[in-house]
Amino acid sequence: MSVIQGARERARTEVTAAIKEEARRQLASEGAARLSLRAVARELGMVSSALYRYFPSRDDLFTALIIDAYDAIGAAAEQALAASAGAAPADRWIAVCRAARDWAVDHPHEYALVYGSPVPGYGAPQDTVVPASRVGLALVAVVGDAQHDGVLGPPLGRPLAGPVRADAALLASELAPDLPVPTIAALVAAWAQVFGIVSFEVFGQFNRVVEARGPFFDQAAAALAAQVGLAPSGGPPADGQAGDGDRAGGEQRS
């Protein structure tokens, strides 16, 4: 790639980034379903048709935003995974969960784009599935490392029903052949449950119910760690009263 082409490419990359950035702003004010190419162009001082040189259709812009969101929350989780290397498995689990939750709280509209209601008429293309799996794989990695270190206990819960076991066995063969099948089943459930807490917080279901949301989340994440077989590391957090900096404020910021 020549220098001139490099410059051209760079300009294109910058415009593409600006479009996505403005689109994310509109995600906040209008929601995914009403994201409008024209409005994005207007705000950027462009004309609507110019956008089509960057994104052939509204759905393509959409897909780019979705992939970016999955990658961002996945990167946050992976960063916590790496930063916690060597720590007690239950603490690593909590750290990874917490990283995903913190990203979601900081980016509620992008979170809604990927973990909220599907947008009718939009079918996620195949390109989204790998980014979509990153948080889950970070959780698998925590458990896999614990297993490797010989400190993984059995998951809590009753024996698996046949069809559940079959699903889990298939998953295990694909992404973590060394983990016991019941552990995989517990992991999948815990994965969904973590996002249940995050969604309740981000989508406002905890309004007037849970105020200390950070500590509450950590408490629930710790219980989920135990559920998948990660032994608690010892004492509770710092139990103190001092807030962890969480406000209880409204769920929508712009």
Place this chain on the structure above:
Amino acid sequence: MSVIQGARERARTEVTAAIKEEARRQLASEGAARLSLRAVARELGMVSSALYRYFPSRDDLFTALIIDAYDAIGAAAEQALAASAGAAPADRWIAVCRAARDWAVDHPHEYALVYGSPVPGYGAPQDTVVPASRVGLALVAVVGDAQHDGVLGPPLGRPLAGPVRADAALLASELAPDLPVPTIAALVAAWAQVFGIVSFEVFGQFNRVVEARGPFFDQAAAALAAQVGLAPSGGPPADGQAGDGDRAGGEQRS
């Protein structure tokens, strides 16, 4: 109310119901954010301005749909609660959770309306908060009945951090003064976690991951029952053959 007024009222009720019914159809095809009064009117053979006699604004139609959805899923949960009276607490818990999940799977768009991404620009009025609490209260009732029967154990998990305890204590005083505070905290977490599994199923996150979704849900609900202190009733569902699934590991008192 006279007979004539009764007839007039009835007609009004029927039109109102027809509007909501058509609006629910559009919820499915367009999503909440794009629900359009004009389109509803068009489909009903009315003129758009006529709708304003029934719903003063789009947001009011919205609110009605939301309340209906909360009431429907709440009624499903309450019906399972009543139908399971006398059964083992863990089984009642699973039945109530399963009723909510089944309703959600049968009504994905209404479910998305209330448990999915908030619609930007719409602020839920106070009228929605009582209906919104019905499923949660059904779960509280299961645990409260178990406590009343003396078969409620301690919740799993570590001791509560101070702020979490404070929130839970306030909630307990409002809706279940007889339940231990840690139980309330575990209940709130379990409540959110149940909906996490439901949302992952309804919103497509389980595609190509979990296929046996009913049994998987029951498995997870059973684990959550144990988490809030409801002892398992005995054997696994029916289906399970030889499990290497291991039972409860170390119990951590709270």
Place this chain on the structure above:
DNA sequence: GTCTATAAACCGATAGAC
């Protein structure tokens, strides 16, 4: 790759006759 112009729709909400 940005522009103008255009097609062919759509929207919420209101005024005022009947």
Place this chain on the structure above:
DNA sequence: GTCTATCGGTTTATAGAC
């Protein structure tokens, strides 16, 4: 309480000049 008509916007997407 339904109608017509209207205000003042909005949208996706394309054609074709530059």
